[in-house]
Amino acid sequence: xxxxxxxxxxxxxxxxxxxxxxxxxxxxxxxxxxxxxxxxxxxxxxxxxxxxxxxxxxxxxxxxxxxxxxxxxxxxxxxxxxxxxxxxxxxxxxxxxxxxxxxxxxxxxxxxxxxxxxxxxxxxxxxxxxxxxxxxxxxxxxxxxxxxxxxxxxxxxxxxxxxxxxxxxxxxxxxxxxxxxxxxxxxxxxxxxxxxxxxxxxxxxxxxxxxxxxxxxxxxxxxxxxxxxxxxxxxxxxxxxxxxxxxxxxxxxxxxxxxx
Amino acid sequence: xxxxxxxxxxxxxxxxxxxxxxxxxxxxxxxxxxxxxxxxxxxxxxxxxxxxxxxxxxxxxxxxxxxxxxxxxxxxxxxxxxxxxxxxxxxxxxxxxxxxxxxxxxxxxxxxxxxxxxxxxxxxxxxxxxxxxxxxxxxxxxxxxxxxxxxxxxxxxxxxxxxxxxxxxxxxxxxxxxxxxxxxxxxxxxxxxxxxxxxxxxxxxxxxxxxxxxxxxxxxxxxxxxxxxxxxxxxxxxxxxxxxxxxxxxxxxxxxxxxxxxxxxxxxxxxxxxxxxxxxxxxxxxxxxxxxxxxxxxxxxxxxxxxxxxxxxxxxxxxxxxxxxxxxxxxxxxxxxxxxxxxxxxxxxxxxxxx
Amino acid sequence: xxxxxxxxxxxxxxxxxxxxxxxxxxxxxxxxxxxxxxxxxxxxxxxxxxxxxxxxxxxxxxxxxxxxxxxxxxxxxxxxxxxxxxxxxxxxxxxxxxxxxxxxxxxxxxxxxxxxxxxxxxxxxxxxxxxxxxxxxxxxxxxxxxxxxxxxxxxxxxxxxxxxxxxxxxxxxxxxxxxxxxxxxxxxxxxxxxxxxxxxxxxxxxxxxxxxxxxxxxxxxxxxxxxxxxxxxxxxxxxxxxxxxxxxxxxxxxxxxxxxxxxxxxxxxxxxxxxxxxxxxxxxxxxxxxxxxxxxxxxxxxxxxxxx
Numbered sequence: 018x019x020x021x022x023x024x025x026x027x028x029x030x031x032x033x034x035x036x037x038x039x040x041x042x043x044x045x046x047x048x049x050x051x052x053x054x055x056x057x058x059x060x061x062x063x064x065x066x067x068x069x070x071x072x073x074x075x076x077x078x079x080x081x082x083x084x085x086x087x088x089x090x091x092x093x094x095x096x097x098x099x100x101x102x103x104x105x106x107x108x109x110x111x112x113x114x115x116x117x118x119x120x121x122x123x124x125x126x127x128x129x130x131x132x133x134x135x136x137x138x139x140x141x142x143x144x145x146x147x148x149x150x151x152x153x154x155x156x157x158x159x160x161x162x163x164x165x166x167x168x169x170x171x172x173x174x175x176x177x178x179x180x181x182x183x184x185x186x187x188x189x190x191x192x193x194x195x196x197x198x199x200x201x202x203x204x205x206x207x208x209x210x211x212x213x214x215x216x217x218x219x220x221x222x223x224x225x226x227x228x229x230x231x232x233x234x235x236x237x238x239x240x241x242x243x244x245x246x247x248x249x250x251x252x253x254x255x256x257x258x259x260x261x262x263x264x265x266x267x268x269x270x271x272x273x274x275x276x277x
Numbered sequence: 278x279x280x281x282x283x284x285x286x287x288x289x290x291x292x293x294x295x296x297x298x299x300x301x302x303x304x305x306x307x308x309x310x311x312x313x314x315x316x317x318x319x320x321x322x323x324x325x326x327x328x329x330x331x332x333x334x335x336x337x338x339x340x341x342x343x344x345x346x347x348x349x350x351x352x353x354x355x356x357x358x359x360x361x362x363x364x365x366x367x368x369x370x371x372x373x374x375x376x377x378x379x380x381x382x383x384x385x386x387x388x389x390x391x392x393x394x395x396x397x398x399x400x401x402x403x404x405x406x407x408x409x410x411x412x413x414x415x416x417x418x419x420x421x422x423x424x425x426x427x428x429x430x431x432x433x434x435x436x437x438x439x440x441x442x443x444x445x446x447x448x449x450x451x452x453x454x455x456x457x458x459x460x461x462x463x464x465x466x467x468x469x470x471x472x473x474x475x476x477x478x479x480x481x482x483x484x485x486x487x488x489x490x491x492x493x494x495x496x497x498x499x500x501x502x503x504x505x506x507x508x509x510x511x512x513x514x515x516x517x518x519x520x521x522x523x524x525x526x527x528x529x530x531x532x533x534x535x536x537x538x539x540x541x542x543x544x545x546x547x548x549x550x551x552x553x554x555x556x557x558x559x560x561x562x563x564x565x566x567x568x569x570x571x572x573x574x575x576x577x578x579x580x581x582x583x584x585x586x587x588x589x590x591x592x593x594x595x596x597x598x599x600x601x602x603x604x605x606x607x608x609x610x611x612x613x614x615x616x617x618x619x620x621x622x623x624x625x626x627x628x629x630x631x632x
Numbered sequence: 633x634x635x636x637x638x639x640x641x642x643x644x645x646x647x648x649x650x651x652x653x654x655x656x657x658x659x660x661x662x663x664x665x666x667x668x669x670x671x672x673x674x675x676x677x678x679x680x681x682x683x684x685x686x687x688x689x690x691x692x693x694x695x696x697x698x699x700x701x702x703x704x705x706x707x708x709x710x711x712x713x714x715x716x717x718x719x720x721x722x723x724x725x726x727x728x729x730x731x732x733x734x735x736x737x738x739x740x741x742x743x744x745x746x747x748x749x750x751x752x753x754x755x756x757x758x759x760x761x762x763x764x765x766x767x768x769x770x771x772x773x774x775x776x777x778x779x780x781x782x783x784x785x786x787x788x789x790x791x792x793x794x795x796x797x798x799x800x801x802x803x804x805x806x807x808x809x810x811x812x813x814x815x816x817x818x819x820x821x822x823x824x825x826x827x828x829x830x831x832x833x834x835x836x837x838x839x840x841x842x843x844x845x846x847x848x849x850x851x852x853x854x855x856x857x858x859x860x861x862x863x864x865x866x867x868x869x870x871x872x873x874x875x876x877x878x879x880x881x882x883x884x885x886x887x888x889x890x891x892x893x894x895x896x897x898x899x900x901x902x903x904x905x906x907x908x909x910x911x912x913x914x915x916x917x918x919x920x921x922x923x924x925x926x927x928x929x930x931x932x933x934x935x936x937x938x939x940x
Contacts, residue, residue: 073497088374099499111494114557124483128499131479139477143623145291148479152290191498355733401921405928408738408879412871413924416917427908539865543742550739589758596750603743607736609726617634 020065023051024229027046027072032081034067034251041067042078043253049195054221054228056238059248065231068248069197070210070220072229073105085195099128104193106184108200114173118183121172122158125190126151155255156247158246162216178209185216196220202234209233214241219260239263247271280625283393295334296474314465318456326455327528333561333568334459334466335523338561340548342474342516348555349477350509351489352402352410356417357517357545362537363391363421363523364518366431368602374548378447380452384526388518394421394516402506419538419588423444425534432534439533458527465523469516476512485509486555510556517545551606553615562614568600571595634781639901640894645787647893648794649856652849654885655798656842661879662818663838665734669741672750672867675749676937677717677789677860679850680928682710683763684756698764707847714843715836717748719758722836740868742763749864758861790852797848798886814838818880869896878930887931892916 028051034042043066049055057065070076073085077092084090085101104125112119130151136144159168162182167175172183181201188196201217202210218241220226221224232238237247247255247262249271255262262268280301287293297303311331331511368387371378398417402410406422423429427436433440443462445452452461476482484505495497496502525532544567552563578591610616651828653675662670668674685706690697695705701817725740769786775780805811817824825831853863873892877884904911 075493075497095493096499096501098495105497107494111432111491111497113494115490116483116486120483120486124487124495125498125501127484133478134481134512137479137481138472138476140479144479149290152294156290161485161490204592243507256548264547268499303648353738402686403925405924407735408873409924409928410873411738412917413873413921415868416914416921417916419917423914427910496835543746546739546742550743564882590754593750593754596746597754598750600743600746600748600750603727604740607732608725608742611732612814 018091020141025049025101026051028084029068029072030082030084032068032071032078032083033079034064034071036078040251042071042248043255044081045248045251046081047246047256048254049227049229050239050243051245052221054217054230054241056230056232056242056245057248058232058235058238058245062250063081063248064251065248066199067251069105069229069231071105085096090199098168099191099208102191102194103187103197104191104195105197106181106188106199106201108203110177110180112172112180112184112187115171115173117169118164118175119152119155119159119168121183122186123151123156123188125158126154128191131143155190158189161219162168162186176266178205181205181213182216185213189220192224193226194228198230198232200229200233202232202237212236221269278630280622282373282626290603292498294478296478306316310467314460318460321459322456322573329568329572330407331455331459331462331528332567334462335528336548336564336568337521337547337623338466338469338523339517339520339525339545339563340552340564341470341557342513342520343479343547344483344555344557344560345473345516345543346509346513348549348553350485350506350558352399352506352514353407353632354414354513355411355542355546356414356421358537358539358541359421360391360395360514360517361521361524361541362425362534363394363514364388364521365533366392366425366440368522369442369525370431372443374555377521380447380526381465384519384522387522388515390517391518391521393508395517396507396592398508399507399514402510403503415539418542422534422537438535439531440525441531442529445526449520452527458522462523462527465519470473470557470561473516478555481508547603549611549613550603553613554611556615558618559613559615562618566614566619567599570598574598634779635812635842636898638782638817639897641781642787643897644890645791645893646786646862646897647873647890648791649849649853649866650846650869650873650892651886651889651890652794652797652852653867654873655801655882656845656849656887657874657880658765658880659801659838659842659845663814664817664835665737665821666726666741667734667738667879668744668842669738670744670748671842671846671870672864673752673919674717674743674846675853675867676859676861676863677748677752677850678710678714678754678843678847679689679750679854679863680761681713682706682830682847682851683761683854683859685709686763710847711844714847718836721839722832725833726835745864749751749861752820753861759853760858760860762858763851765851767854767855769856779866786856790856793848793852793887797845798882801845802882807878810834812867826893845863869916872916874930875920876923876931878932881930883934884930892919895919 023118024115025048025073030046032042032045033040045068057068059065071078074093074095074097082089082091083204085103088101113124116124124227124266132144132147136142159165162185164179164182164186165225167179175183185198185201198217202213205213214237216231217228230242244257245255245259245262246253247265247268254267254271255265282299285300287298289506292298297306307632339357341363342360345355346352346354366388367390368383371383371386372380380620387574394417399412401413405413429438447457452458477485484495484500487498487500488502488505492502495505521537529536548563549560549568550563551566552561553559574591578594606613653671656671656674657668660666686702689695690703693705695702714878721744722824725744729737729740754905767786767789769784771782771932772785772788804814813824813829813834814837816827816829817831821831850863857863869892873885873888876891877886877888896912899915900909900912
């Protein structure tokens with residue numbers, strides 16, 4: 018299936034965010050189109066993660082507005098963002114350490130499950146059917162990410178690269194329409210990076226999921242992104258297709274240091 | 278050699294998601310329940326039933342309650358005994374004030390009262406975590422006991438809040454002897470333990486554990502923190518409440534609010550630490566351990582040391598042993614007896630070829 | 633009105649004692665990140681050890697009973713016992729549990745509470761003992777005559793001791809090498825380790841200092857109410873004090889202690905009669921709970937931002 022970049026689904030306008038007196042983001046605007054892979058890059062401390070946190074409601078910006086699928090808002094609660102179909106992974110893995118891989122990915126489906134506490138307690142009829150039906154979906158994710166052999170392992174015991182993969186699995190289990198990935202390849206070796214790239218491209222291609230990606234590996238970013246936003250010190254200094262951004266003098270100076 | 282899972286293939290997700298996926302475990306649990314339901318009443322004497330088996334069962338239920346809150350949902354509580362008190366006094370008042378109130382309904386209603394109070398004292402958990410919450414639950418502990426003593430309506434205007442449990446009668450059958458009370462307790466506890474196990478292995482349980490392990494990530498995948506935490510408080514307090522009602526009706530008979538003091542709350546906490554935090558099975562093991570340990574000390578210490586020691590020495594020794602065991606388990610096996618049990622089973626599975 | 637002041641002052645002075653216990657909590661929490669539930673048990677242990685030595689020392693040494701020499705010898709020996717307790721705690725509880733989640737350490741200190749209580753009573757017995765520090769517990773005449781307010785000289789003495797202790801600790805933290813190391817550890821364990829501060833020694837020292845504070849609190853408290861097991865319950869009141877004052881703030885512990893002490897006495901006297909009395913048992917906790925909902929980090933605590 019050839020994917021087609023569609024209309025704008027997410028629009029950030031004039032976002033400013035500060036903690037106490039520290040400005041993390043200053044007046045940032047950009048948009049994300051349906052089905053595209055949109056990367057956010059920038060040096061450490063540029064405000065990339067803060068940007069993701071604004072998109073899914075973990076941080077509440079002081080100024081600006083976010084428009085997602087026609088709905089305008091300044092801030093929201095993370096669980097509402099999840100309900101609207103936004104899923105994400107974290108820079109420092111945020112898995113549920115005491116649970117197995119299977120259970121972690123199952124939690125990703127919690128919004129799609131409708132049985133209540135009492136049905137769960139009886140574990141009969143509807144609750145049982147639901148559990149098995151969702152297990153089937155989760156197994157599809159497990160197959161997709163090729164982690165069948167570790168499905169019952171507690172995630173705390175897995176190596177870093179696999180944990181990142183499980184976290185992606187948990188996000189995918191929610192069948193999101195917008196997926197936010199915060200440095201999914203940080204700390205990985207070349208092979209692991211290749212695997213992860215393949216998964217990201219497959220997700221984008223097969224499920225048509227829109228992806229917002231933060232990544233430090235420029236090779237990867239330039240290869241797989243449709244468009245790139247560049248942040249530096251909380252300000253936007255570049256925006257456009259990879260080639261455009263690569264040749265932007267501001268971007269070059271932010272990365273290589275200026276020679277004024 | 279009997280404990281093997283070779284040849285037991287799971288062909289459906291249904292088969293893979295049973296509580297006890299291994300055949301031998303299923304048989305073992307059934308045998309265990311059968312033993313306690315059929316054989317024990319025939320052979321056990323009054324002392325065993327009244328002083329050991331009934332309290333172990335009741336405390337197991339309370340420990341399951343605390344385990345749901347602390348072990349699964351990660352909210353530490355030092356007020357379990359107070360919620361037991363609410364259950365006991367709730368059930369008492371339903372029995373007292375409503376004619377023909379069925380006993381089982383009364384203890385469930387008592388549990389619901391405890392759940393409501395639990396939610397009320399769980400509200401601060403929305404803003405505070407960890408030790409802050411632990412201190413907040415101390416407020417529940419002291420306030421509830423005080424209220425039950427001071428508001429005399431709760432104890433039907435008896436002095437210092439003492440209540441005497443009414444006779445238990447279900448469908449015309451009077452549960453007045455230790456055997457019948459034991460069987461009644463066993464029934465309630467086994468059913469509720471099963472329901473708890475079902476809860477913790479389904480979405481409800483996964484949401485609790487998600488909030489416990491990383492609340493920000495839980496919220497990001499759409500889990501409502503408030504609802505999840507308050508559900509845990511409600512279910513946990515419900516379990517403690519029913520345990521409290523059983524404590525009054527099938528164990529002690531005559532109880533006062535002061536009986537549900539901070540010490541009892543600590544004991545229940547110790548049960549889950551020693552038994553296994555986040556394990557239903559562990560709640561039973563921990564309760565048995567904590568009930569049996571003082572009895573074992575009482576019996577063995579005078580025999581070993583003879584007249585050298587006084588009764589107060591034994592009670593101090595109890596404190597020391599309890600305290601020491603808590604520290605020991607937290608250091609050596611933070612998942613408690615349940616984990617040891619599991620390790621044992623895994624060893625057995627491979628025995629006699631460990632590799 | 634003067635009755636109000638008497639209640640208020642009485643409350644403030646009992647608050648001083650809560651503050652002393654809370655101070656021990658804060659010291660340990662700052663330096664090791666451990667919420668030491670056993671602080672109350674340490675107060676009990678210290679007080680019991682002190683009166684225990686007062687009783688047995690004349691027999692052992694032939695010193696005059698109730699004399700100055702016995703008093704100071706008992707004090708020094710009790711202090712030694714607290715240092716031993718600190719060393720044992722570091723060795724047996726803290727060291728094996730380093731890097732465990734804070735809640736695990738908290739539960740371990742609950743175990744430690746039982747251990748310490750059991751050991752104290754195992755050695756010295758469980759009967760209630762009086763303790764006479766030689767300070768008179770009588771109303772100060774000057775205050776009686778001029779303001780018509782009853783204030784016990786003992787309470788004033790207790791407040792003075794507490795003030796001296798706090799001042800001494802502040803100086804110790806500010807101006808000694810160990811004090812600086814302690815503050816460094818409190819700020820950041822890893823960073824402190826990397827510049828060569830021996831964490832284990834620091835922990836022993838800080839637990840010993842907390843033991844010293846516990847000894848002083850236990851002596852004053854024991855002299856007031858007798859040395860008995862009930863001390864451990866009263867010491868629990870230091871927990872709401874901490875919530876009010878913040879876990880990491882020494883001034884917070886003091887102010888929190890005063891607020892809790894004063895408000896519980898005022899509530900008991902003015903609200904208690906309407907609801908049957910005895911509200912002192914829970915009032916501080918409910919007060920702290922209400923306070924938590926408004927300001928979770930306490931009066932002087934630092935606001936915490938969750939980073940993702």
